[in-house]
Amino acid sequence: MRIVCAISVDGKLASIEGYSSFSSRQDRERLFKLREEADAVIVGANTILNDNPLLTSRGKRNPIRVVIDGQLKIPLNARVVTDKSALTIVATTAKAEQSKIARLREKGVEVWILGDARVDLKKLISKLAARYECKVIQVEGGGRTNWEFLKEGLIDELQLTIAPIILGGERAPTLVDGEGFKGLEDCIRLELKSIETLRSSSEVILSFRVMKGR
Known part of the structure; x- marks a missing residue:
């Protein structure tokens, strides 16, 4: 499993107003290729609410959207619900409203x-x-979803595109949010696998392997 995200130099996924479309066309094309290779793409509910993404590859093979x-x-009008080019699965809890579950299933969502x-x-x-x-x-992502999977x-693996911008803001979502680890003895350690520079956009793509057994 891998996390794939674009972040600002200061580690933000979006601005305080929720603006998150700051990666270059070249990097977005790279993201679409990664989606085409994937069997499933997972996001949190806030990503749907804030960005309303389609989560397809724009290619021949689309991943399952989760x-x-x-x-x-x-x-019910989210694009992952109304678009039929790929299967959408919503993972929820026993607290979910039964009528909403039924309406989503009527629209073909699992x-x-x-x-x-x-x-x-x-x-x-x-x-x-x-x-x-x-x-x-x-x-x-977003940041909370990334945290839960890492925890x-x-x-x-993590594949991070670093965009040459600084967003700032205490309330702006970061790459990993959630409760966080209390000390270095608990933290997740990474091993750098590769560095790629997109010279046309000054973006840097970092690929890390998650070191197990922390």
């Missing part, structure tokens, strides 16, 4: 109840593998 939405906040209060990510990954033979799974030890 939205983690414990409170079932996803709107709704999986995977937990009582929080979505069980390990069950989600296991079910994706068992039902759809998903092997390459790509997580595209559970489910991520093997």
